[in-house]
Amino acid sequence: MRPVDPILLLHPFPLDARVWDPLRARLSAEAQLVDPHLPGWGGTALPDADPSLDAVAEHVLRVLDGRGLDRVTAVGAALGGFVLMALLRRAPERVAAAVFTGTQAIADPDRALATRAMVIRRATEEGTGWLADFMLPQLLTAEDPALRRVIDEQSPRTVAWYAAAMAARPDSRPLLRALDLDALVVHGAEDPIMGAPVAEELAELTGxxxxxxxxxxxxxxxxxxxxxxxVVLPWLRARPAAAT
Known part of the structure; x- marks a missing residue:
């Protein structure tokens, strides 16, 4: 078996790194894991900056530097996929390969921008007591008390900051089209937020x-x-590991 690159896990909104708990045992048997809370989530501090996924990508680069890792295979889920694209804009040489899951390359269309604005307003005015009821039916096919608790524990300020950051992100299609990126797209068959055409476009952009x-x-x-x-592990094992 070939060695596998260190794996960077970038979690979705409005969750934290605990979302990776079901994968950790199998993944850690294959490779070194880097699975931070993105800044602001899980009780960590938000970036001292205006809402921007570039600021989050800079934080992730500092995490990699702190681990002494030059290159990783990055797995980006939903928001984590947007952060991965920001990372590719800033430092593509640090990403040996990418797994995109539940994410998309386009900037937010008007309907999504309206939803982001609603999330910002309600998080600012009401906190996050309503957020799990709003998000869980879109995230999962069934109720999950553990994930509900994770959402309930997040900071309203973090929720609003990231909603604004996602709303401000650019269209990443030109970036992905231009990169020679070793990538894999894994998508939920019953995703109500992003349907099959979203995944198909991402696969086409990255080959x-x-x-x-x-x-x-x-x-x-x-x-x-x-x-x-x-799906992911055979693909990882088939790749030659990069020097780290």
């Missing part, structure tokens, strides 16, 4: 294999971890 995970909505890595890893 990546595309797999749909049955029995999963927006978070296939959480909802169907074994099915997700049954």
């Amino acid at each position: 990546a294999p595309l797999h749909f995970v049955e029995g999963a909505a927006h978070l296939p890595a959480y909802e169907q971890p074994d099915r997700f890893l049954d």
